[in-house]
Amino acid sequence: MSSLTETLEYPFADQASSAAVGTLQRVSDAQWEATVAHFDGVSQEQLITFARARWPNVGLEPVLISSGGTVIGACLVMIQRLPLGVAQIAIAKWGPFLASEQGDAIGRYGVMVEALVKEYARKQRMMLSLLPLPALSETNAEFDHLLSRGFHRGAQMAWNxxxxxxxxxxxxxxxxxxxxxxxxxxxxxxxxxxxxxxxxxxxxxxxxxxxxxxxxxxxxxxxxxxxxxxxxxxxxxxxxxxxxxxxxxxxxxxxxxxxxxxxxxxxxxxxxxxxxxxxxxxxxxxxxxxxxxxxxxxxxxxxxxxxxxxxxxxxxxxxxxxxxxxxxxVPVPPVANYAAYRLPFMLGEAAFGAREMLQKLKARLRSRPPAGEESAS
CATH class of the missing domain: 3.40.630.30 (Gcn5-related N-acetyltransferase (GNAT))
Structure with a gap:
């Protein structure tokens, strides 16, 4: 008999993308930071040192992404377990990111996205939530690629x-x-x-x-x-x-x-x-x-x-x-969410919706702005 997630296949998901798919390699914490230190796209949000201190209750999976035997980029994936263990969400802020921004950057970005979709959305049946870096041009090619790939526009910062x-x-x-x-x-x-x-x-x-x-x-x-x-x-x-x-x-x-x-x-x-x-x-x-x-x-x-x-x-x-x-x-783009099956999508969207409502409620209850106005992160 088919499982529930198999019978509730998400109607907007692709069945088999024709795009090239990169290879994921899980690495140790020490190897991760030593490797990505010299990548063009590295950011503090994608460091294990930062993420472990900032989000101590979230699982961290550092993965290098290769194409044709060459490492083209990486992604620190945070695994957020939903209440009661009903599902998990794979989250990456400012990821995946490229080793080099030169050449066909968006083509290599697409290869990395396919690798993440294959592993987390299809194989592990999670919602995959990605937030690309703000672009340095009039349009954000990475966010546009995610939308064209079937990702759905999620929440966006109020002052972005x-x-x-x-x-x-x-x-x-x-x-x-x-x-x-x-x-x-x-x-x-x-x-x-x-x-x-x-x-x-x-x-x-x-x-x-x-x-x-x-x-x-x-x-x-x-x-x-x-x-x-x-x-x-x-x-x-x-x-x-x-x-x-x-x-x-x-x-x-x-x-x-x-x-x-x-x-x-x-x-x-x-x-x-x-x-x-x-x-x-x-x-x-x-x-x-x-x-x-x-x-x-x-x-x-x-x-x-x-x-x-x-x-x-x-x-x-x-x-x-x-x-x-x-x-x-330039604006920070909205979060982009993807699920290959209906149930992970529904649970993930519900979790994000509840969190957004709670954040708005907390904001209304505060009478003064935070000291974090001094912060960029």
């Missing part, structure tokens, strides 16, 4: 724009690309007697104190992942994947700082913090100008993702001016 600075410019070109007000404020900061330095992970305590003072000053409940993830990330022995800590001082006192993920093609602003007296000194302008210069000279990143704004107009003005003429403001 990401502000991304272009890094492959000369210092002169970079400065000219900033908005006029941003350039003017930077000029004032450069006359304020500030100093910039790259600090080692052993000085995280100084940033932590700065961050705590900022949270206390604003009186916000800190709902970010800072306390869960940053100690683990900064303790990583791999210098390529370990975030960088940058500090700005005035009169011998640290007044501003930022933690930056720098691996891959796209550096990411994770967290920042300032003292009150840093604001009239325009320390934030000074800090980011020097971070941009450091990334240009010391990383292979071509873009610097500043994160979003959570709807705060002041953050929009600051980040928009830094993005300037050469950068991009």
């Amino acid at each position: 724009d990401r502000y991304i600075v272009r890094l492959d410019l000369s210092a002169e070109e970079q400065r000219k690309s900033f908005g006029q007000t941003w350039r003017r404020q930077l000029g004032k900061a450069e006359k304020a007697g500030l100093s910039f330095e790259r600090a080692g992970p052993e000085r995280l305590g100084e940033f932590d104190a700065l961050y705590n003072r900022m949270v206390d000053r604003k009186g916000f409940e800190d709902r970010s992942a800072y306390r869960q993830t940053i100690p683990a990330l900064m303790a990583m022995s791999d210098e390529t994947l370990r975030p960088e800590l940058f500090l700005v001082s005035e009169g011998g006192e640290v007044i501003a700082g930022a933690i930056i993920f720098k691996a891959g093609d796209r550096a990411v602003y994770l967290y920042g913090a300032t003292l009150d007296r840093a604001l009239p000194l325009r320390a934030g302008y000074f800090l980011h100008w020097h971070i941009i210069g450091w990334l240009r000279e010391n990383s292979r990143a071509r873009w610097y993702d500043l994160g979003g704004t959570d709807g705060f107009q002041g953050l929009h003005q600051f980040k928009n001016g830094m993005v300037g003429e050469a950068g991009r403001i």
Whole structure:
């Protein structure tokens, strides 16, 4: 007799895709991070160190994806068990990602998607939920591919724009690309007697104190992942994947700082913090100008993702001016969901719907914005 999931085949699913299918290879935690450290598409969200700290109750499956005997990309798949064990959902944020963005990137992305569909949607009968990176062009080719492949549009962030600075410019070109007000404020900061330095992970305590003072000053409940993830990330022995800590001082006192993920093609602003007296000194302008210069000279990143704004107009003005003429403001796409059978799809959609309703309820109950406005992740 057929099983329930066999008899309730999901009507929108393909029966046998004609697209090429990659080969999945499950690897150890140590092998995973050593391998993906030099991939173009790597992000902090796809690191086991980050995911284990951020989502301690979720199963993690790090898989390399090969085509024709060559590793073309990878995906850290998080396995979320639904209540009562009725089903599981395979989730990847910013994944799968490519080893190289050059050449036929979307073709290789499609090969990786087929491998994930075959393993998780068909073989293991799960809903597969993927969230591609924000694209650096007018359209998101990865998200469009998922829709054409039969994935369904899921939830989307309320404030979904990401502000991304272009890094492959000369210092002169970079400065000219900033908005006029941003350039003017930077000029004032450069006359304020500030100093910039790259600090080692052993000085995280100084940033932590700065961050705590900022949270206390604003009186916000800190709902970010800072306390869960940053100690683990900064303790990583791999210098390529370990975030960088940058500090700005005035009169011998640290007044501003930022933690930056720098691996891959796209550096990411994770967290920042300032003292009150840093604001009239325009320390934030000074800090980011020097971070941009450091990334240009010391990383292979071509873009610097500043994160979003959570709807705060002041953050929009600051980040928009830094993005300037050469950068991009692009949306995070919606989640894309796929199931090869009706039952996993129904259970997965119900779970996501319940979570979205709960998040909206919590948001209405809060009277103030989170300290995570300083975060890009």
